[in-house]
Amino acid sequence: MEINKILDNLESIGLSRKEGEVFLELVKNSNSNGSQIAKSLGYPRTTVYQNLDLLEKKGFIKSYMDKEITYYETIDLDEFLTEQKKRVSDAVTVLKTELKKIDTSGTQKQFYNLNSLENIEKRIKQMLLKAESYVYMNTNMDLNIFKKEFNRLKKRGVRVILFQFHKLKYEKVDIYKASLLEEYGIEVYIRDAFNYKSNDKEQRIIIEVDEKVALIASNYEGKYNGTYSENKLLATIVKEHILNDINLSKIEEKYGKDLVEEIAFR
Numbered sequence: 001m002e003i004n005k006i007l008d009n010l011e012s013i014g015l016s017r018k019e020g021e022v023f024l025e026l027v028k029n030s031n032s033n034g035s036q037i038a039k040s041l042g043y044p045r046t047t048v049y050q051n052l053d054l055l056e057k058k059g060f061i062k063s064y065m066d067k068e069i070t071y072y073e074t075i076d077l078d079e080f081l082t083e084q085k086k087r088v089s090d091a092v093t094v095l096k097t098e099l100k101k102i103d104t105s106g107t108q109k110q111f112y113n114l115n116s117l118e119n120i121e122k123r124i125k126q127m128l129l130k131a132e133s134y135v136y137m138n139t140n141m142d143l144n145i146f147k148k149e150f151n152r153l154k155k156r157g158v159r160v161i162l163f164q165f166h167k168l169k170y171e172k173v174d175i176y177k178a179s180l181l182e183e184y185g186i187e188v189y190i191r192d193a194f195n196y197k198s199n200d201k202e203q204r205i206i207i208e209v210d211e212k213v214a215l216i217a218s219n220y221e222g223k224y225n226g227t228y229s230e231n232k233l234l235a236t237i238v239k240e241h242i243l244n245d246i247n248l249s250k251i252e253e254k255y256g257k258d259l260v261e262e263i264a265f266r
Contacts, residue, residue: 006024019051120215124207153184
């Protein structure tokens with residue numbers, strides 16, 4: 001008999017460890033009084049009587065008097081286990097129904113500050129794993145950091161769209177796009193405008209998932225800082241920002257950079 005396994009499962013249905021030990025002692029030695037149980041378990045009688053009282057109130061045991069001494073016994077074990085199964089099943093059914101009725105439309109979603117690269121990367125991984133439909137990203141970070149998460153998204157058919165201000169000097173764009181699409185299933189859009197202003201040491205990431213969550217972070221001025229939010233308005237704005245950059249890159253590709261700059265800075 002695996003005592004610890006039994007005690008663990010008794011805890012899972014609402015008993016404390018000591019309540020479980022007292023209950024199990026009664027299963028082994030029914031019709032015992034408090035003093036007998038205390039002697040067998042090695043606990044003070046006050047502790048045992050407190051737990052016997054709790055067990056009786058919860059309906060796990062019952063008591064009776066004989067010659068002015070109170071004795072205890074468990075209820076029928078088959079009845080007990082059937083009742084516990086029904087109680088848990090009924091509770092789960094009620095919770096599934098009632099929790100969905102709670103109005104969360106007015107709940108103010110919080111903004112969380114992230115003050116290290118480790119925390120930023122950890123939060124991004126969590127966001128990626130929870131994605132259901134799509135992910136929009138704008139970053140120059142090393143994407144191999146999230147290799148495990150991207151592979152899972154690819155298997156699940158989640159669409160990942162990446163926009164970058166890309167430095168063309170270190171590799172051919174077409175090869176770069178094809179490699180990310182093949183390895184991770186990532187759709188890549190690149191705009192090389194303003195690359196002369198970029199700095200290799202500065203990293204940044206903007207990411208939005210399913211119009212539900214967003215994260216903005218960078219190591220501007222040397223220290224990594226970021227903000228994560230479940231605010232849907234911010235998530236929508238981040239998505240639109242990335243989409244606008246993608247659309248500009250398409251316009252530049254079709255009509256030329258000069259035309260875009262002429263319109264933007266007129």
